[in-house]
Amino acid sequence: MPEEHSENHIFRALADPSRRLLLDLLFEDDGRTLTELCDYLNMTRHGVMKHLNILEEAGLITTQKNGREKLHYLNPVPITQIHDRWVxxxxxxxxxxxxxxxxxxxxxxxxxxxxxxxxxxxxxxxxxxxxxxxxxxxxxxxxx
Structure with missing residues (x-):
């Protein structure tokens, strides 16, 4: 994946306030389940899953299966790269x-x-x- 393409994915993912809230929640307490994250957003479980998928495609979060649960973790590397490149x-x-x-x-x-x-x-x-x-x-x- 070219560098510009991944930067575009990151910026698009960060453009939505709900996705930024999800990143803030994972920053506060990493390794949350979908159910835990749904408690903070006023949307359906399916809507939160879509936002999490976009964040995962952009590389901003990673996931790990733990039995029946899927844990979501913040990946700070892309944000650091954006900071180094732009900010x-x-x-x-x-x-x-x-x-x-x-x-x-x-x-x-x-x-x-x-x-x-x-x-x-x-x-x-x-x-x-x-x-x-x-x-x-x-x-x-x-x-x-």
Whole structure:
């Protein structure tokens, strides 16, 4: 399977909130059965099975038969690869930008840097069209 094809599978699998919830549940307590996972989702057992199959095809979870039960385990390798390939290179730019900004102004107090970081975070979340914009509030600005 080509690298891009597997990345597309991973991104498609992560696009659904129900599948992300399943991954969160497996992160909290690995090795859950289908019945245990169904308790957390408001859908039929068949619907949860479909979501688990998509996660398994993307390589995000693995399964193991234990008698009559099938245990589901989180596979962190694909998410780590996605992080290394896509997230880390962009976070390096943000970090180096903040470092350059701080090195330019030696008198910059940490509060200003915190306000700047909060502003950049808020701006990023706003541009990402966060549903609940009240969740990310900027700290009150202090005059200096």
């Amino acid at each position: 880390s290179k962009f976070s390096k730019a943000w970090t180096s930008g903040l470092n350059r900004l701080m090195s330019r102004d030696k008198n910059m107090v940490p509060l200003k840097v915190a306000n700047l970081a909060a502003f950049l975070f808020y701006r990023y979340k706003f541009l990402s069209r966060v549903e609940d914009k009240n969740l990310y509030r900027l700290p009150k600005r202090t005059r200096t």
